Amino acid sequence: MRKKEGLADYRYFPEPDLPEVVLTKEFVDKLCQGLPELPEAKRRRYEKMGLAMQDVLFLANDNHVAEFFDASLENGADPKLAANWIMGDISAxxxxxRLSITEIKLTPFELSELIASIKNGTISGKIGKEILFELLAKGGTVQSLIEEKDLVQIVDPAAIEALVDxxxxxxxKQLEQYRAGKTRLQGFFAGQVMKESKGKANPLVLNKILGVKLKGES
Known part of the structure; x- marks a missing residue:
């Protein structure tokens, strides 16, 4: 019933047929340099971009999604906007x-182009969503779809004013009701103008002009 205290008590002994393995610092460093970015490091990197933890975990926990996201950023996409598109419409x-992100026709470059086209006012966010689904299913380029479908956003105040008029x-009848106090009808008028412009009227310019016109101001 005596207690075992050391290796000898357990009758451990070196295996004579197995030589010692000596790992040099240079060898270990080389292995470390060849490793891919580890999940924890990826999460920290995404956090530094200002992304919420929910976004960070969604993007970092799937390596293919993370690669798509990173490739979009390399092509100039805004991190938060790219994350929103990937987590929202693309994920849906x-x-x-029932596809993985590696099976879609949309490329990271075209996602960055789509985001840029919305940010610079070439197309509206609504049109951007319409283009996105075609890019996901069929592929192609943002620029070619904009030109082919004549989707350039209308930003000229004179053109939008004519549509409002x-x-x-x-x-x-609705105009009379609005001026009598039923101000919620502004949404109705905005929708009609957007319908008339086929969704191409710039919302900010539209609402500014519409607000003035509804009040009867010139």
Missing amino acids: FLKNE KVLAANP
């Missing part, structure tokens, strides 16, 4: 179609 498409003239 993948779920509905047309809609107000076509809906005198």
